[in-house]
Amino acid sequence: MSSSFALIATGALMSVFLMMRSKNPVHSVFYLVLLFLHCSGLLVLLGLEYFVLLQLLVYVGALAILFLFVVMLLDIPSTEILRHQRGTYPVAGVLGLCLILSALLAFTQPLVESPFQTSPIPTTSTFTGQNSDFVSSSRHYSFWNNYRTATSTVANLGIRLYGVHADLLIIRSLLLLVAMVGAVGLTLKRPVSVPNQDVFRQHYVDFQKSLVQIPQNKI
Amino acid sequence: MTLDLVLIRPEFFLLFGFLVLLWYGTGGLVRPVAEIITVADSNYNKQYSCLGSSLTTTHETEVANESPKISYANERPGGEATSAARFASRPAAFGSLRRPTAGPNHAASALCLWAILWCLLCTVLAFYGPLQSVFLGGSFQKDYYSMQLCGILFFTAAFVLRVSLGWQKTAAIRHTEYVYLAMLALMGQYLFIQTTDLMSMYLCLELQSFSLVVLCGLNYKSAYSIEASMKYFLLSAFRSCLLLLGIGFLYWQTGETTISHIESLVFRTSTEPNLLLLLGIWFVSMGLLWKLAAAPLHFWVPDVYTGAWSSVSLWITVLPKISVLGFWTHNWQNLWNRSFGNTLAFFRILSMIIGALAPLAQTTLKRLLAYSSIGHMGLLLMPLCGSASNSVGALWTHMFIYILINLGTWGLIMAPMTRPNQPSLKAAGPQFIWDLKGLNQSSATAAFRWRVFMTSLAGLPPVYGFLGKAGILWRSLNNGLLITVAVALVYTLLGSVYYLKVMKVCYVDNPTSWGTYGKFSSTTAYIIAICVAFMLIGLWHGNYFFLLTHLLSLKV
Numbered sequence: 001m002s003s004s005f006a007l008i009a010t011g012a013l014m015s016v017f018l019m020m021r022s023k024n025p026v027h028s029v030f031y032l033v034l035l036f037l038h039c040s041g042l043l044v045l046l047g048l049e050y051f052v053l054l055q056l057l058v059y060v061g062a063l064a065i066l067f068l069f070v071v072m073l074l075d076i077p078s079t080e081i082l083r084h085q086r087g088t089y090p091v092a093g094v095l096g097l098c099l100i101l102s103a104l105l106a107f108t109q110p111l112v113e114s115p116f117q118t119s120p121i122p123t124t125s126t127f128t129g130q131n132s133d134f135v136s137s138s139r140h141y142s143f144w145n146n147y148r149t150a151t152s153t154v155a156n157l158g159i160r161l162y163g164v165h166a167d168l169l170i171i172r173s174l175l176l177l178v179a180m181v182g183a184v185g186l187t188l189k190r191p192v193s194v195p196n197q198d199v200f201r202q203h204y205v206d207f208q209k210s211l212v213q214i215p216q217n218k219i
Numbered sequence: 220m221t222l223d224l225v226l227i228r229p230e231f232f233l234l235f236g237f238l239v240l241l242w243y244g245t246g247g248l249v250r251p252v253a254e255i256i257t258v259a260d261s262n263y264n265k266q267y268s269c270l271g272s273s274l275t276t277t278h279e280t281e282v283a284n285e286s287p288k289i290s291y292a293n294e295r296p297g298g299e300a301t302s303a304a305r306f307a308s309r310p311a312a313f314g315s316l317r318r319p320t321a322g323p324n325h326a327a328s329a330l331c332l333w334a335i336l337w338c339l340l341c342t343v344l345a346f347y348g349p350l351q352s353v354f355l356g357g358s359f360q361k362d363y364y365s366m367q368l369c370g371i372l373f374f375t376a377a378f379v380l381r382v383s384l385g386w387q388k389t390a391a392i393r394h395t396e397y398v399y400l401a402m403l404a405l406m407g408q409y410l411f412i413q414t415t416d417l418m419s420m421y422l423c424l425e426l427q428s429f430s431l432v433v434l435c436g437l438n439y440k441s442a443y444s445i446e447a448s449m450k451y452f453l454l455s456a457f458r459s460c461l462l463l464l465g466i467g468f469l470y471w472q473t474g475e476t477t478i479s480h481i482e483s484l485v486f487r488t489s490t491e492p493n494l495l496l497l498l499g500i501w502f503v504s505m506g507l508l509w510k511l512a513a514a515p516l517h518f519w520v521p522d523v524y525t526g527a528w529s530s531v532s533l534w535i536t537v538l539p540k541i542s543v544l545g546f547w548t549h550n551w552q553n554l555w556n557r558s559f560g561n562t563l564a565f566f567r568i569l570s571m572i573i574g575a576l577a578p579l580a581q582t583t584l585k586r587l588l589a590y591s592s593i594g595h596m597g598l599l600l601m602p603l604c605g606s607a608s609n610s611v612g613a614l615w616t617h618m619f620i621y622i623l624i625n626l627g628t629w630g631l632i633m634a635p636m637t638r639p640n641q642p643s644l645k646a647a648g649p650q651f652i653w654d655l656k657g658l659n660q661s662s663a664t665a666a667f668r669w670r671v672f673m674t675s676l677a678g679l680p681p682v683y684g685f686l687g688k689a690g691i692l693w694r695s696l697n698n699g700l701l702i703t704v705a706v707a708l709v710y711t712l713l714g715s716v717y718y719l720k721v722m723k724v725c726y727v728d729n730p731t732s733w734g735t736y737g738k739f740s741s742t743t744a745y746i747i748a749i750c751v752a753f754m755l756i757g758l759w760h761g762n763y764f765f766l767l768t769h770l771l772s773l774k775v
Contacts, residue, residue: 163356164356164357165355165356165358165418166355166356167227167230167355167356167358167359167419168356168358168418168419168422170234171407171410171419171422171423171426172422174403174406174426175422175425175426175429177403178400178403178426178429178430178433179429181396181399181400181433182396182400182429182430182432182433182436184396185394185396185400185433185437186433186436186437186439186448
């Protein structure tokens with residue numbers, strides 16, 4: 001329980017509270033984004049860098065922005081939201097009970113192998129090398145992220161994505177280009193009756209001949 | 220790193236060329252140009268006419284039909300007598316200023332010309348690339364087989380673009396995106412041939428199918444085109460879902476995405492392969508067969524062919540098949556043969572049955588050709604049964620001849636056509652079979668060409684199409700596929716019926732009114748004539764072709 005965990009957890013709780021209590025749905029979505037950021041901070045503390053990226057990209061980058069757009073598009077007045085919130089207290093109560101129960105179970109541990117806690121990896125000879133008999137007999141537990149000796153997941157991901165398979169990234173970018181060109185091409189109206197912008201006509205305009213100087217006294 | 224840089228020259232060239240085309244086509248070179256301010260003034264007129272006289276000498280001919288649309292708002296009332304004379308000379312001067320001094324007036328076909336040049340350069344690069352190696356993180360591999368196929372792919376693409384070039388104005392294709400998307404699809408197909416990895420395979424497949432989806436839908440004023448685009452898009456989305464699932468299974472079971480590694484990991488061990496692994500191979504193969512339009516996965520074909528522009532249909536007929544068959548024979552063949560082997564018989568027999576029966580009921584030329592391409596796919600899947608390299612040679616012989624036939628046939632479809640009951644309306648090409656009624660009387664040459672290509676598609680002896688079919692049947696007999704050969708013979712028999720129906724409409728029918736071909740674009744006509752020449756003399760001078768495909772098959 002480090003101080004940073006306390007800080008981030010408090011921040012997450014605060015943003016949840018603010019998200020629930022804010023009257024304006026747009027503010028609510030912004031607090032949701034803040035909550036996601038705090039969650040990714042918690043994941044950083046656990047050492048799960050890849051999931052941090054996923055959290056940021058998928059939830060913050062895609063989902064929250066989608067929510068924001070939908071909320072802005074629908075433009076729901078807050079009174080209507082409050083009207084629809086009346087029946088939610090029983091549901092919230094059930095969920096809250098579940099939360100309290102699971103937190104209590106996680107702290108008190110009624111069983112030896114509690115399903116509410118991440119089970120530590122039993123240390124075996126393959127992990128520790130020498131003194132295996134002694135270690136395994138004493139049932140020494142250790143968490144999996146203590147065993148990570150290689151470079152971090154994010155570094156590996158970066159090397160794979162931008163180094164080894166950079167070509168695939170470029171092909172992916174071409175795919176996005178196709179999507180963009182296609183979206184424009186499929187929706188662009190090309191009316192026949194109006195003068196079209198002929199690119200080649202514009203290319204071959206000789207600007208020295210198209211500019212005509214008007215004599216000063218005629219302006 | 221240096222080796223990589225040397226090796227990816229063609230890719231770099233492709234990408235760079237594409238970006239230049241994009242930049243050029245979207246007007247990156249255009250500077251803002253000040254409009255001409257017209258002031259009806261004697262002084263100004265003098266200046267103007269002297270400008271005009273220097274220009275009209277060069278471009279007198281272009282000017283006459285297009286007068287400028289600039290209104291002379293502030294005319295001076297004075298000097299009427301002289302200005303009348305000046306007015307006479309003004310439109311000419313104006314026209315020469317407003318008209319482009321060089322370059323064609325049809326942006327799409329101008330870009331297309333550049334793209335053709337670019338394809339030909341890429342052909343040379345692919346044929347004469349000196350280094351052959353795995354490159355860029357091992358996802359792609361250049362070797363003799365794939366580079367030769369890439370060269371052929373580019374060469375075919377150049378001709379496919381060229382054959383439709385003169386027709387683009389007739390079909391009202393004035394989308395510069397047409398060229399970009401075609402080139403991007405080509406890039407996907409090019410990389411697809413070289414791919415050795417499931418990830419890159421998926422990306423390349425998506426690149427080409429996305430581009431083709433947009434190409435099908437560009438003509439969005441026609442409901443058929445939208446239907447084609449929607450069908451292609453939705454079905455290819457389902458296909459890629461299954462493909463991704465298959466790739467996921469393969470990765471789950473082996474922890475590898477490189478195909479050769481999967482092969483050596485799984486099939487060189489003694490234990491029976493896992494069910495999930497087999498399922499993965501099955502799904503990926505289904506994705507590939509969907510792209511090839513083999514029979515139970517062919518439902519998108521007729522509608523897409525009907526709805527899309529003929530040039531796009533030609534593109535879909537020829538180019539993805541080269542790339543997918545190249546990938547299959549190069550990388551996927553062993554994996555498929557070890558895991559499923561003879562299951563391919565189901566696909567090819569069903570393809571041939573559908574290719575034999577379905578076109579009998581068709582009235583549209585494009586649908587007829589679509590079903591005939593499904594039947595031909597059944598034939599092309601026949602050599603994939605065994606691992607004998609000779610059968611791959613037979614496959615490519617038939618494929619190359621099929622490309623030639625298709626170039627000619629679609630070239631004949633891409634020519635303006637005037638129908639008897641609507642003489643003012645010029646169709647973009649013959650659409651129904653009965654459009655060809657009495658073609659022998661209106662244009663005997665065109666009728667002869669239809670006859671040659673239809674006979675070739677049927678695979679009957681006096682023309683070149685026979686050679687490919689005979690080679691495939693011969694190889695299949697060698698491999699002992701008696702049932703398949705029997706089905707193929709029945710397919711040929713039934714197929715001849717509807718090809719003969721087209722010929723009957725051209726020659727025998729005595730109509731009261733008939734449609735006539737308009738003016739062929741000269742290059743289209745040349746390409747058709749070359750294809751006809753190949754068809755006619757190929758059967759007696761086909762040695763070089765056989766040697767080429769045999770060499771290819773030895774290098775698989």
